Amino acid sequence: MICPSVRLVPLALFLAAGCSTHKPEVFSTEAFDPTSPFERRFKGNSGTVCEAARRAxxxxxxxxxxxxxxxxxxxxxxxxxxxxxxxxxxxxxxIDAGDGGATAYANAVQTRFELRTTPNAFGLSAPIIGALTLPLGTRAESLVKTGAMTISDPAFYDRFWILMAVHAEPELQDSEALSARH
Incomplete structure (x- = not known):
């Protein structure tokens, strides 16, 4: 005669297998696409290009x-x-490209915080009477980080690159005028 608990083993294994859904690894979605929205070529050296980014x-x-x-x-x-x-x-x-141009690599990370409220309490512990906790009627608020992610929207970076190009033009004209004077 088979013990009733032995008969339940296959059922337990079947149920456990159903609960273990495999989540894909985060890195499995990395495409390493050569047409990345995170980079753009500009005229000028790396210092001039980064100054345009700073101004933008x-x-x-x-x-x-x-x-x-x-x-x-x-x-x-x-x-x-x-x-x-x-x-x-x-x-x-x-980064200088060596041909009079430079490549700018941009990365933006969005971090989200939520305001959390916790009640304040006063606690007293004595060996004979035990622990006693009394609410104080006040609450403490704090920002708690709830997530962070790299912004990967190509339109977001396109808007940045366009504005950066606007700020690069006067910077390039200034550097060309300075080099013409020397």
Whole structure:
């Protein structure tokens, strides 16, 4: 005679297999497409191109962060609702192409925060009477990071590249005028 619990083993295995749905790995969607929206070629050297990126971001209210001659960082904050806060952190790296031009590589990360409220309480613990917790009637609010993702929308980057080209033109004209004087 087969023990009743042994008969349940195949059923348990079948149910367990149904619960283990395989989620695709995040990296499996990476295309490594040569027509990436994250890069664009410009006339001028890397310093001139990064200066155009810096000016484009400043013109849209982005707060500059630590930057160098060949890299620009900037961030902008948004508050879509009373309970929600978002930031976009922009990084642009500029690399000389060797033919009088440079390539700019841009990456923007959107980070989402939510306002969370937690009640404050006063706790007292004594060995004889145990623990006693009393609510204080006040609440503490804090922003909690709920997610972050790279913005991958090509239209978002196209708008940035167009504005950057507008800011690159005067910069290129200034550098050409300076080189003509010397």
């Amino acid at each position: 971001l400043l013109s849209q209210g982005y707060l500059p962060g630590p930057s160098g001659e060949r890299q620009v960082t900037a961030a902008k904050s948004f508050q879509p609702s009373e309970q929600e806060h978002m930031t976009i952190e922009f990084t642009v790296a500029c």
